[in-house]
Amino acid sequence: MEFVQQLVNGISLGSIYALIALGYTMVYGIVKLINFAHGDVFMVGAFVGFYAITILDMSFFPALILAMVVCALFGILVERIAYKPLRNATRIAALITAIGVSLLIEYGVIYFRGAQPEAYPGDVLPTSSIDIFGVAISSQSLFILTISIVLMVILQFIVHKTKIGKAMRAVSFDAEAARLMGINVDNTISATFAIGSALAGAAGVIFGTYYIKIEPLMGVLPGLKAFVAAVLGGIGIIPGAMVGGLLLGLIESLVSAFGYSLWRDAVAFVVLILILIFLPSGLFGKNRREKV
Amino acid sequence: MLKVKNVNVFYGNIQAIRDVSLEVNEGEIVTLIGANGAGKSTLLKTVSGLLKPKQGQIVYEGKTINGKAAQTIVKQGISHVPEGRRIFANMSVEENLELGAFLRKDKAGIREDMEKVYELFPRLLERLKQQAGTLSGGEQQMLAMGRALMARPRLLLLDEPSMGLAPLLVKTIFRIIEEINKTGTTILLVEQNANLALSIAHRAYVVETGRIVLSGSAEELTASEQVKMAYLGGH
Numbered sequence: 019m020e021f022v023q024q025l026v027n028g029i030s031l032g033s034i035y036a037l038i039a040l041g042y043t044m045v046y047g048i049v050k051l052i053n054f055a056h057g058d059v060f061m062v063g064a065f066v067g068f069y070a071i072t073i074l075d076m077s078f079f080p081a082l083i084l085a086m087v088v089c090a091l092f093g094i095l096v097e098r099i100a101y102k103p104l105r106n107a108t109r110i111a112a113l114i115t116a117i118g119v120s121l122l123i124e125y126g127v128i129y130f131r132g133a134q135p136e137a138y139p140g141d142v143l144p145t146s147s148i149d150i151f152g153v154a155i156s157s158q159s160l161f162i163l164t165i166s167i168v169l170m171v172i173l174q175f176i177v178h179k180t181k182i183g184k185a186m187r188a189v190s191f192d193a194e195a196a197r198l199m200g201i202n203v204d205n206t207i208s209a210t211f212a213i214g215s216a217l218a219g220a221a222g223v224i225f226g227t228y229y230i231k232i233e234p235l236m237g238v239l240p241g242l243k244a245f246v247a248a249v250l251g252g253i254g255i256i257p258g259a260m261v262g263g264l265l266l267g268l269i270e271s272l273v274s275a276f277g278y279s280l281w282r283d284a285v286a287f288v289v290l291i292l293i294l295i296f297l298p299s300g301l302f303g304k305n306r307r308e309k310v
Numbered sequence: 311m312l313k314v315k316n317v318n319v320f321y322g323n324i325q326a327i328r329d330v331s332l333e334v335n336e337g338e339i340v341t342l343i344g345a346n347g348a349g350k351s352t353l354l355k356t357v358s359g360l361l362k363p364k365q366g367q368i369v370y371e372g373k374t375i376n377g378k379a380a381q382t383i384v385k386q387g388i389s390h391v392p393e394g395r396r397i398f399a400n401m402s403v404e405e406n407l408e409l410g411a412f413l414r415k416d417k418a419g420i421r422e423d424m425e426k427v428y429e430l431f432p433r434l435l436e437r438l439k440q441q442a443g444t445l446s447g448g449e450q451q452m453l454a455m456g457r458a459l460m461a462r463p464r465l466l467l468l469d470e471p472s473m474g475l476a477p478l479l480v481k482t483i484f485r486i487i488e489e490i491n492k493t494g495t496t497i498l499l500v501e502q503n504a505n506l507a508l509s510i511a512h513r514a515y516v517v518e519t520g521r522i523v524l525s526g527s528a529e530e531l532t533a534s535e536q537v538k539m540a541y542l543g544g545h
Contacts, residue, residue: 181412188398188409194360195396200384200413200461 022153024275025268030159030228032267033166037221038244039251039259040173041093041214047190047254048210050109054116055096056218057241058123063089063219064232065127068136078142078227082165085223086216093215094208102204120241127234135233138226162224169220170260173213177256182209190254239283246290252300261301311336311496312357312388312465317366317376319349319356326352327363328520334465334498339491341499341507341528343541344517350500351393353517354467357498358390359383370465385413389463393470393500395454399443403434406442406453410460420460427456430486448479452486459490466490468499472506484510504541508532516541 038060045053063085070081100119104112143161147154177183185206188196193203225240226232247266251258269289270282278285293300312334319327326349334340342350355361357368359380368376375383389410398406407427411420428435431452437445442453451471458466468487472480480503488510491497501507508514508528516524516537524536531537 184401184405184409185412187401191398191400192396195392195398196409197360197380198358198384198390198392198396199409199457200381201409202379202381 021275023155024271026153026155026159028268028271029264030162030267031271032264033163034221034225034228034263035240035244035247035266036260036263037166037169037217037224038240039247039263040170040256041218042245042248043251043253043256043259044186044210044214046248047256048186048207049101049105049112051101051112051116052245052253053101053214054113054241054245055100055119055123056214057237057239057244058120059089059093059096059215059237060218060222060225060240060244061127061232061234061237062092062123063222064226064236065131065136065222065234066219067223067226068138068232071139071142078223081142082220082223085219089219089222090212090216093211093218096215097208097211102207124234124237131234133234135231138230138232140230142227158228162228165220165224169217173217173256176213182206186210243283243286246286246293249290249300250293252303255300255302258300258302311371312498313367313369314353314357315367315369317353317356317363317368319352319361319363321352326520327356329366330517330520330522332515332522332525334496336464336496337491337494338512339487339497339499339510341501341511341514342517343501343504343507343514343531343537345541346502348517349520350517351469352520354390354469354498354500355392357383358388358467360390381413384461384463387462387464388467389458389461389465390467391454391458391469391471393473395450397442397445397450397453397457399441401442402439403442403445403453404438406457407434407460410457411462413461419462423460423462427459430459430489431456448475448483451475451479451483455483455486455490459495463495465496465498468497468501470500470502472501472503480506504537505543508542 038056041056042053045051066085066088067081070076070084096119100115101112104115143158146157148157148160177186185201186209188199188201189203189206197203243266244263247262248259250266251262266286266289269285273282273285314330314332317327317330318325330353342353344350352361356363359378363376367374370386370388375386398409407424414420433449434452434456437449445453471483471487475483484506487497499507499511508531511528514528514531515522524531
């Protein structure tokens, strides 16, 4: 039965990875940039949620929404200031800039509030256990899973049914052709950063309520793992990020379940190496063929 | 309708268009003919706002449009069917057509224009829900043209519509171009197949290494020895 509980843990953790991975994959899809500052947007979201709950006395959902809005604006700001001027530069220049932005956010937060960790109050979400077929599952894990699924459904709706979603898909497929349709490419890229960052912000608040401890460098490892999840699913492909995230969470908790918990961080990167060797375009990736 | 005045366009340090002036009047089909790399596509991209001219002026319906963003130019009534069609292969035929009407808000008008596109290209109606990338080359060309028409343009820029198509299909496409023109859309057509382009055009310009070297009515140019030698394969 412990196995099933580990499975549930894995899915909860995986849904957090999936939420972060979505931002990586969407941004990559549209500007072909691995935004290494994305994990730090997740951290900013966790802190915004923390202050909203402790100082502004908000309950979970208002805090979640506030964190998403702040992160969306933050994401737009980062794109306009750091990445937009480099849009026609080499990809390596943009990548190095992303690493610089990441460090700037991390140590900027430390500069303004110090490096000490904080603890999310334990009573943000009800913490009861639900008994399903003899397995005790914490109501928090179910809650997290539900919120993540709802957010992903909303995302799918935005991407496939709304005008801005269609613009995003068009720009990511062929930016020049999108311009000929009358699509404003700059605004579409901003919207992509906003949505991806909002999801990372939500993941931050969820992470805080579930794992309690937050600190300014908390975004580094989940950020990297979410990147692995995005590559695992096929970078640039939205359903790939969802599946990749869940799969990575599951793999990690299964490794723990089999008694190798010290290996759980390493395993994510072993997965990355294996994927890059054997399936470089990811689980959902396919080579595009052009017709003449 | 469209006046291009002394335009110079550069790619970095390389000059692609040298002091080009041309004019398109309402209701005409005007064609630019010339060899590969002469600068024809560059000129179309400059008109539609994908490229900015370094010098010169482009005036459309009395308004200067050079330097304006591509989306502004689409809104003013110029649609560009790019070389190689550039359809959104990962989306359905229907979604491609909807994207063509991206700037429009008149739902009834959009539906009406969809019907018109299906009338011109019945093949698209058959394949409405199909992924655009699975269409044949000819169908993709039809989709690219239909998509551009969804913006309800008054001036349509067509770049190499015959490229890579079977001769029979090329005939169909060119018949449809004439049809579009007869319903009141002015057309600026870039084409390597000079014979074909001259057969439907009212007037033509010959472009060589970024300059316009000859211009006149389609009949004059078809009869011209210089054009025959260089582009029509005659002796």
